[in-house]
Amino acid sequence: MYIVCSDLEGILVPEIWVAFAEESGIPELKITTREEPDYDKLMKYRINILREKGYGIKEIQDTISGIDPLPGAKEFLDELRSFAQVVIVSDTFTQFGMPLMAKLGYPTLLCNELVIGEDGMIEDFNMRIDRSKYSTVKGFHAMGYDTIAMGDSYNDLEMLKESKLGILFRSTDTIKAENPDLLSCETYEDLMGYIKGALGL
Amino acid sequence: MYIVCSDLEGILVPEIWVAFAEESGIPELKITTREEPDYDKLMKYRINILREKGYGIKEIQDTISGIDPLPGAKEFLDELRSFAQVVIVSDTFTQFGMPLMAKLGYPTLLCNELVIGEDGMIEDFNMRIDRSKYSTVKGFHAMGYDTIAMGDSYNDLEMLKESKLGILFRSTDTIKAENPDLLSCETYEDLMGYIKGALGL
Numbered sequence: 194m195y196i197v198c199s200d201l202e203g204i205l206v207p208e209i210w211v212a213f214a215e216e217s218g219i220p221e222l223k224i225t226t227r228e229e230p231d232y233d234k235l236m237k238y239r240i241n242i243l244r245e246k247g248y249g250i251k252e253i254q255d256t257i258s259g260i261d262p263l264p265g266a267k268e269f270l271d272e273l274r275s276f277a278q279v280v281i282v283s284d285t286f287t288q289f290g291m292p293l294m295a296k297l298g299y300p301t302l303l304c305n306e307l308v309i310g311e312d313g314m315i316e317d318f319n320m321r322i323d324r325s326k327y328s329t330v331k332g333f334h335a336m337g338y339d340t341i342a343m344g345d346s347y348n349d350l351e352m353l354k355e356s357k358l359g360i361l362f363r364s365t366d367t368i369k370a371e372n373p374d375l376l377s378c379e380t381y382e383d384l385m386g387y388i389k390g391a392l393g394l
Numbered sequence: 395m396y397i398v399c400s401d402l403e404g405i406l407v408p409e410i411w412v413a414f415a416e417e418s419g420i421p422e423l424k425i426t427t428r429e430e431p432d433y434d435k436l437m438k439y440r441i442n443i444l445r446e447k448g449y450g451i452k453e454i455q456d457t458i459s460g461i462d463p464l465p466g467a468k469e470f471l472d473e474l475r476s477f478a479q480v481v482i483v484s485d486t487f488t489q490f491g492m493p494l495m496a497k498l499g500y501p502t503l504l505c506n507e508l509v510i511g512e513d514g515m516i517e518d519f520n521m522r523i524d525r526s527k528y529s530t531v532k533g534f535h536a537m538g539y540d541t542i543a544m545g546d547s548y549n550d551l552e553m554l555k556e557s558k559l560g561i562l563f564r565s566t567d568t569i570k571a572e573n574p575d576l577l578s579c580e581t582y583e584d585l586m587g588y589i590k591g592a593l594g595l
Contacts, residue, residue: 332533
C-alpha cells in the first residue's frame with residue numbers, strides 16, 4: 194500500500210518566508226538558508242525581527258492568510274486525495290502552515306512547531322525530530338506503507354531517495370543534475386501521471 | 395507535538411458492513427466478528443457472498459455512497475482539523491472507506507486494501523501490517539509525535555493504551571469496565587473537550 198508524502202513550499206504553496214516578507218513589507222525576512230546556512234541562527238534572527246516589528250502569531254497568521262496556494266495546486270491535491278492517501282511533510286511550523294492548509298482543504302500536515310508566549314509573540318521553535326522528512330517516511334514504512342514522495346530542495350532528497358518513487362518537482366538544474374536517479378517534472382499534470390503510474394492507475 | 399488518531403466505524407461513521415448489509419438488502423452480510431471471530435474466514439465468507447450477489451467494487455462503492463457519517467461527525471472532524479493534525483486509523487479497506495472519506499472532506503485514511511480483479515470483483519484482501527492500529531501509533535511515535543487516540547472496540551485498545559491520551563468513545567459497558575485507565579465519553583462535545591484539554595487549548 195502506498196502513501197504520498199508531499200513537500201509543501203515550492204510544491205503546493207510559495208516559499209512561506211519569502212511570501213511573508215513581501216506580504217508584510219519586511220524585506221529583512223527574505224534571507225533564507227542560502228544566505229545563512231545555520232538554520233538555528235536563521236530562525237533566531239527571524240524571531241527577533243518579528244518581535245521588533247511587533248508581529249505576534251495572530252498578525253503573522255493574518256498575513257499568511259493573504260498568501261495563496263500555487264496556481265493549480267488545490268485542484269491537483271483535490272484530485273490526488275480523491276484516490277490516494279496524502280500527507281504534507283514540511284520543515285515549516287504548524288502555526289505558519291495552518292492558514293495555508295485551510296486554503297488546501299486541510300490535508301494532514303506533518304511539520305514542526307513554534308513556541309508562542311502568553312503575549313502572543315514567538316518565543317522559540319521545536320523541531321519535531323532529527324532529519325524529520327527522512328524520519329517521517331521511515332515511520333510510514335514501519336506502518337507497512339510504501340511511500341511516493343515529491344519535493345524540490347536539498348532537504349527533500351533523503352525523503353525522495355528512501356521512497357519507492359521519489360519525484361523532483363520544479364527543482365533547480367543543479368539538484369536535478371546531481372540526482373539523475375530521481376524522476377523530475379515541472380507540471381502538476383506530469384506529477385499526477387508519475388503518481389498514477391506508480392499506483393497502476 | 396501531537397497527532398490525533400481516530401478509529402472510523404462507530405466514531406465517525408456507522409459500522410460499514412452492517413450499514414452495507416442494510417443498504418444492499420443482503421442480511422447475510424450482517425455477521426460480524428462477534429458471530430465469526432476468525433477474521434480471515436469472515437472476510438472470505440463476505441467476499442463469496444458479494445460475488446454470488448454480483449456486487450463488484452463499483453456496485454459496493456455506489457451502495458456505500460448511500461451511507462452517511464454519524465450525525466455531528468463531520469462538524470466535529472472539521473473543527474478538530476482546523477487546529478490539530480488528524481488521521482483516521484481503521485481496519486477497513488480503502489475501497490470501502492473512500493466513499494465515506496469523500497463525505498468527511500478527505501481526511502487521511504490509514505487502513506487496509508482489497509484486491510480487485512479485472513472483472514471488478516473482490517478477489518482477496520491485504521492487511522497492511524500486523525496489529526495495524528498499534529503499529530500505526532508506534533510509527534507516529536518514531537516520527538517524534540505523541541498521539542491522542544480514540545476508538546470504541548477491542549481492536550482499538552492497544553492504540554489507545556500506547557497513546558499519551560486514549561479515549562473510549564461510545565464503547566460498550568464491558569469494555570469501559572475492563573479499562574478504567576482510559577477516559578470515556580458519549581458525545582462529540584465531551585470528546586472535543588478531552589482533546590483540547592490534552593493540547594492545552
